[in-house]
Amino acid sequence: MSATLREQRRAQTRRTIQAHAIRLFSERGYDATTMNDVAEAAGVSPMTVYRHFPTKEDLVLVDQYGEAIAERIAASPAGQPLVRRIGGALIDEAAALTGGDLAGDRRFLLVRLQLMISTPALRARHLDNQYALQQAIIGALGDEAADPDRAFQAQAAASACLAALHTALVRWAADDGRPDLPGLIGKALAAVFGDDAIGPAR
Template identity: 60%
Template sequence: MNLRARRRSETRHTIQRQAIRLFMDRGYDATTVNDVAEAAGVSAMTVYRHFATKEDLVLYDEFDQQAAATVTELPADEPLVVRIARTLTKTYEDAIADKEFHLARLRLMIATEALRARHLDSQYATQEALVAALTGGSEDPATEFQARAAASACLGVAHIALLRWAAEDGEPDLRTLFEEAFTATFGHPL
């Protein structure tokens, strides 16, 4: 990553952390983009340059790109749900290294109606990234359908595990919750 990209990433990170902090302290609806800009020490225009919408201040992550890269690294001879489940487990574990930050994001997504609706869009984008990675540009409808069905099912299971993790203040081991949820759904450990 060059210096410019690193600075851009650091600015995005600072803005998002300040936004999450303010949303948790004041409430999502009571906090404006101008409040976030002031807390982050940037202009409102800079906030919008990094986050197109207020919802993106909570929902933005690089999960889709990481998941797509990870799923293509796994052996292609494994069943789709196994590959996707392993991908989601690894990607979520990597993504939530900062537990308190991600717990706050999840709590905001759960508690805020506008974010719940947009989170579904985010889930769809993750599904699309996984399907594209799994099909490798194949235009075979059966291959695309199978990848979409497996990705959608696995994302639903992962979502339930994350909700429980958030409800229990991040205390349970996330990998264990994922394993329990995938086993309950697919009948065997993945």
Template identity: 70%
Template sequence: MPDQPSKLRARRRAETQRTVQAHAVRLFTEHGYDATTVVDVAEAAGMSPMTVYRHFPTKEDLVLVDEYGALVAERIAAQPAAQPPIRRIGNALVDSAATLTGRDRGQGPSASEEFLLARLRLMISTQALRARHLDNHYVLQQAIVDALGCDTTDPDTVFRAQVAASACLAAMHTALVRWVEDDGRTELSAVIAKALAAAFGEAAVDSVGTGPYA
């Protein structure tokens, strides 16, 4: 197939990014974000700093880059357009969290969740990351608005979509902080669903999940 080489390159690129990010998060956690350099990360990953920068243009990207935004947009676009925006966004946020963390029901935190917990702890505790995280918030908000398929010629429609996206993301942020404070003892998707239900009512998502927050 003609696109096989490009798929292989994409897979190798993704594997390299996961390897580099895993080393970066480990070093930042063990030695501190400010005390760890990109050179340190490159040495731990067994590659040159230039290679690291090709995959992560800034030091902050080593913590902040993930697949969540693309997954959320994909899940929103796949839902019926007739559903209220809050419900489409809420379902997408919950479903995407469940996909990325991959915890088996009734089990403890998965490896993916442990990695996400480490990243979130760094985001919460590091000033430089908190500032960049806000930028990422706006990028995700715009991706959500685009995925909703709004009539961009109608400013009021776009405004309502922006408000819905921003409100859902605020609820999710509160859920993420609570989840970190609780050391990931509950499924992340359940915590996000509970936050959305608390903000917008039970109809905000298909299910509010399980666990102590349900």
């Protein structure tokens, strides 16, 4: 078996396990669902679940969104203000995740968010994820965040954009995914940075 095929099967196994976990957490409650319950529902051994998701929290919080956002930022024009580049990437990724015919992906994202908001253990770990996303954003800026002053500016811009993102996500989850998520993120960013922070250059 080629390395690519192995990685594809590994990714599919991860998606299957996580999908069953989210379903069970939603139906039974996070605290009432065990890792063994998830393994049984996914048709794999508990060892397989632990190999892909070392902790129960990882079943909800592990994702690849940070990598995709970083790639969008790295591909954006270097001459744009940091807030525009970061905010634009957040809006574009939200559009990709919630748009089109991917109703299943949209629902999956919504239930994950609702679990994060309602479960204290997940809220705490979510802060770690936010820090990791901030670091991924700064890394995507490359040489633009190389010296200490620029790195400080990038950290401040990333933190402010992620705070706006979090506010939009909480509102979206509270409204059961009915509003347009990219639009909510844009409104949150505009509330922080002004109406011209995102729109005119996009």
